[in-house]
Amino acid sequence: MxxxxxxxxxxxxxxxxxxxxxxxxxxxxxxxxxxxxxxxxxxxxxxxxxxxxxxxxxxxxxxxxxxxxxxxxxxxxxxxxxxxxxxxxxxxxxxxxxxxxxxxxxxxxxxxxxxxxxxxxxxxxxxxxxxxxxxxxxxVNDGPPAGVPSLHEAERELTDGLREATLLLTRLDVAGAGPEALRALEAYRRRGHAELLAPGYSPRAVRVLESARQISALLAIALGGHGAAVSASEMAARREVLAPLVQTARRAQIAAYNSLADEPRG
Structure with a gap:
């Protein structure tokens, strides 16, 4: 499989x-x-x-x-x-x-x-x-990778994204979704202690990756059907609202992983 x-x-x-x-x-x-x-x-x-x-x-x-x-x-x-x-x-x-x-x-x-x-x-x-x-x-072609921000840009985007995600998820009542959502959150927290990245990466890169993973986990829970929305139309609306935040988190993950190759080490 x-x-x-x-x-x-x-x-x-x-x-x-x-x-x-x-x-x-x-x-x-x-x-x-x-x-x-x-x-x-x-x-x-x-x-x-x-x-x-x-x-x-x-x-x-x-x-x-x-x-x-x-x-x-x-x-x-x-x-x-x-x-x-x-x-x-x-x-x-x-x-x-x-x-x-x-x-x-x-x-x-x-x-x-x-x-x-x-x-x-x-x-x-x-x-x-x-x-x-x-x-x-x-x-592959030689050229700049599509849609990838710098680490500094990704950190700024995540700051705004985390604030927006908190407001949206509160509005969607994900926090009140019940035992299934709580189990999903606990699964993420248990994995949160794993070593991030590898030797040579900056503290900023680790910080950006952890923030991106946190947002991704919360969005995965919301898009998995948890929270107050239950109908197909409500889930479609939820996906549309959260899609930009999903992309913000993915862009930030890429920026963090690529930073050792793309940005000078200080």
Whole structure:
């Protein structure tokens, strides 16, 4: 069974982990094996295919693949979190964008026309499932990623977004949604203690990412049907009202993950 990041809005996107730890590795801040282990997380395997020089069917482990990207001239990695109508972080061409939008995430190399899209396979019976990830490389265009703010801009947008989200969610009575919403909030809080990003990222980047994840979690609860609105028309209205905030949070996440590659370290 293939999965997408939308299947669990509280999980860090795998493309985010690859971006963060890949950037730390390319900056010389972590050893290759440590970076690969952090990207792997609780998954069983991560393999990479389609790198320059590969023949059909070649697959490599993360340590080798990250080293290969460095040898080829990659200066860093950038995250993309696209969805229908919003190619956030992508540069084209259409074929790569379509694949990335299909799973909602991708990683683009800085200094190389290479992008990676994950195929996430969940297998096994309920309660005893494993996850395998195959990163498929493709050709991407050289150019600025679509719709991505600077870290400073993202922080300013989040400040306004969090204020607006609080007002909207209060109006939608999400706080009074009952046990199901409370369980969803508790699930987010339990995951809130995980280490964010990787060595080398600034405190601002960590702060922006945590704020973006908090807003995303609250919006996921609201869009999951919690709160006072119960009819289909009310849910459609809720989606329309909250859509700009969803995009604000996604833009901020991308800015945080990309900051080690895109902004000078001080």
């Amino acid at each position: 293939l999965a997408t990041p939308a299947d669990n809005p509280y999980e860090e996107p795998r493309s985010g982990r690859l971006t963060a730890w890949g950037n730390a590795l390319l900056a010389g801040l972590v050893p290759p094996d440590n970076a690969a282990a952090a990207v792997l997380g609780e998954d069983e395997t991560h393999r990479v295919t389609g790198l320059p020089g590969d023949t059909d069917g070649d697959e490599h482990g993360l340590t080798w693949a990250l080293g290969r990207l460095r040898v080829l001239g990659a200066k860093g990695l950038r995250l993309a979190l696209p969805d229908a109508g919003h190619p956030l972080g992508l540069t084209g061409p259409a074929e790569f964008n379509t694949r990335a939008m299909g799973v909602g995430e991708a990683v683009l190399a800085v200094g190389l026309p290479i992008g990676l899209v994950p195929e996430i396979e969940v297998y096994g019976p309920a309660g005893d499932q494993g996850t395998r990830v195959l990163w498929r490389c493709g050709t």
